[in-house]
Amino acid sequence: MAMNTSTPKETSHLKREILVRLIKAYLSDNFEENTRLIPYAMRPKNSDVPNYRCCIFKERAILRDRAIAGLGFSIEDTDDSVLLSELANKAEKREVPDEHPLTVLTTACKGCVPSRIYVTDLCQGCVARPCVNTCKFGAISIQNGKSVIDPEKCKNCGMCVQVCPYQAIQKIIVPCENACPVGAIAKDENGHAKIDFDKCISCGKCASACPFGAVHEKSQIIDVLKHVKAGKKVIAMVAPAMFGQLPCKPQQLKEAIMELGFADVYEVAQGADVTTKTEAAEFEERLMKGAEFMTTSCCAGYNELVDKHIPDMKPFRSDTKTPMYYTAEIVKRENPDAVTVFFSPCVAKKREALQNPNVDYVLNYEEIGAWMIALGIQVAECEESEFKTQASAEGRNYCVTGGVAKAVQTLLPEEIPAHPVIIDGLTKQSVRDLKKYAKNGMCELGNLIEVMACTGGCLGGNSTVNAFKPALKQVTNYVNESKSIKEQVKEG
Amino acid sequence: MSEKVSVKVCLGTTCFVMGSSNLQELIETVPKKYGDRVEVSGVPCLGLCSIDWEFSKAPYVKVDDDVIKEATVEKVLKAIDEKLK
Structure with missing residues (x-):
């Protein structure tokens, strides 16, 4: 990641x-x-x-x-x-x-010990004893000249960790709980x-x-393999982050996916273009009606966060559907008999897909990579094959943090000023911030809040293969050789 | 030492997926650390993964003629240090 x-x-x-x-x-x-x-x-x-x-x-x-x-x-x-x-x-x-x-x-x-505050051997038993004095819960006492924490009283607030002049008190974390x-x-x-x-x-x-x-x-790899083996028309919908994952050109990647047995490959950036156009119009309308701010709605992790934890945010979240939604709609319209598979950088899209009858399966980039290994496909040696529908530069840049807000901004008229606020990864802190914006009905930092559950955007997704920096470089190259969505709109 | 140490990071699909994606940083960091004593590059499939089940030992890196299996940045740097001794 x-x-x-x-x-x-x-x-x-x-x-x-x-x-x-x-x-x-x-x-x-x-x-x-x-x-x-x-x-x-x-x-x-x-x-x-x-x-x-x-x-x-x-x-x-x-x-x-x-x-x-x-x-x-x-x-x-x-x-x-x-x-x-x-x-x-x-x-x-x-x-x-x-x-x-x-x-x-x-x-x-x-293997993990429970999350707690722990006094290490580095405790010098100092005269000042800031740990004892700062603890609001009376959990720290001195035994044999050293500080000892009573686990019954300790509330894990971490104040003693901060005040110890020797940095002798540590918070032991459980990585999953912490993350x-x-x-x-x-x-x-x-x-x-x-x-x-x-x-x-x-x-x-x-x-x-x-x-x-x-x-x-x-x-879901077995499920997908089963349909391919049965000769079904299985169509891949490839999210923008995929183009940063393997050491080859986007057109070679398409060919490599065809070699896996897919009948066709669609870029989800194509659906992202629909999202951008719809969301820009929606933002304009909301602002005209006096809305304080709007958040994006493309990230499945964020959407589930709002639904489960921040109901107050619902009126502020864009009603525009995700790029996966629009892409799947196009694919099923053009191929009613197809089995659709979304190629995802993250696990959250699996949840979104379950609620969308147009998306049959989701595979992540580790699974795609493993499939290519199993078949011995050399992506760098694949032929090049063009996508039938060319997506815009902005759509292809959706997977980079800030990319969605930038795309929406591109299509806004001058009199509608967007001030983007980028939530680059969900953490306990950014969730608190979002709750605050929702509760207050305003965000002092701006009016267009882009939320990405993963740091760096989809390129930082939990199931990606490539390291962030080279992936970003590869995607940026692809974006730079693509047409702007502005031209697409002009051409109609 | 007159000859340069040659480091080849395999960027074939198998190695890339099994972890050489994380070895790309060597291409930047090695010249900084060793100057022109070491030559490092990403190369197409070295063909080491195709034999039997050897994919499971990917990613592969070649330091001169020595093959490093399940290569990590640390393993590669250690191998370079050995060569330069």
């Missing part, structure tokens, strides 16, 4: 390896048996046990659980006695993907992370943050 929050690379490697093996198993002559063998193929008898694991048996059990997520099932809800081969069979017969796209592998999770902007993941009574799906906005930050790779996405 992008910038300050990087996906632990080892765990990404493991997850991707399992996906490749699952796809290879599916394409082999014995899907069920070859799926059952995945943990044994990855950790054969007498092979080295990774130093983070006690024994090969636990390691294999955990790889089995990871494969369950790859098959698209909930790890929590799957009984340990069920063989992977049975699950492979069940996955192939499944008609509809699971409702919630995230699942926690509790056996991998166990979650809405408090939807927490340890249960057994110390395992558990997602509260009533609160979860599917932003995927917990999956990126966990150094044990314990939070998994339930993959």
Whole structure:
């Protein structure tokens, strides 16, 4: 993932390896048996046990659980006695993907100690004792000359951490809890992370943050492979961020996707152009009617945040649909018999797709990458193939933070001044800010609030493959060789 | 030491997806650290991933003739340091 929050690379490697093996198993002559063998193929008898694991048996059990997520099932809800081969069979017969796209592998999770404030050995037992004096809850006392925190009284406020002149008091964090902007993941009574799906906005930050790779996405790869194998007309809808993911030209990427077995490829930037035009008109109308501000509505994570946590924001959120929505509408209109697959940089789009009958499946960039590995496709050697409909520069730039507001601004008349405010990633703090704007009915910083759940925009999505900087460079090159949406509007 | 150390980061699809996307930073950082003693470049598929199940050991980096499996920035820098000793 992008910038300050990087996906632990080892765990990404493991997850991707399992996906490749699952796809290879599916394409082999014995899907069920070859799926059952995945943990044994990855950790054969007498092979080295990774130093983070006690024994090969636990390691294999955990790889089995990871494969369950790859098959698209909930790890929590799957009984340990069920063989992977049975699950492979069940996955192939499944008609509809699971409702919630995230699942926690509790056996991998166990390593974390609960989040708390902890006095380290660096405590000098000083005379001033600012920690004792600053604690509002009387939780700190001196024992044997050093500060000790009473966990019963401590409220985790962190004041003592800030005032200690030796920086001897530390907050121990649980990475998933810390990363979650809405408090939807927490340890249960057994110390395992558990997602509260009533609160979860599917932003995927917990999956990126966990150094044990314990939070998994339930993959829909088998479902898509099944339709391709059956010879259905499967159409890919590729979100703008995809063009920064693999080392090739956009036109080569299209060809590579066709080689996977897709019947056609549409750019979601095409739908983004509809979003831009609709949203610009909407913004103008709202401002004319005296609205204080409007927020964008293209990010699935943000939309779920508003729906579940900030109902006061609903009147301020644009009613314009997402680029995925418009693209899927176009694709189904032009190909009523098609099975549509959205290529997504994040997990949140899986939730959005479930509410949209025009989007049948969602695959993320890790899954697409794994599929290309399984088929041995060299993207850099693919032929070039043009898209039937050319999207605008602004539409192709939707995946970069600030890109949506910029696109809308491009189409606004001069007398309607937009002052964009960019929320570059949802955090506990930015959620508080958004709640404040909603409650006050105004935002002192501007009138067009663009919200991206991921830092950097979609290019920072939790299921991306490329590092942020090179991905941005690649997308920017594509944007720079594209026509402006202004010209598109002029041409009608 | 007269010869330059050559570092080739494989940017084939398999290596890229399995992690060489994160090794691209070497192309910037290595010249800064070693000057012209090391030559680093991103190269098309080295062909190491296609044998059997060797994709699982990707990404691959070649430091002179030595192949680094499951390459990370740290592993590559260590290999360069060894060569320059």
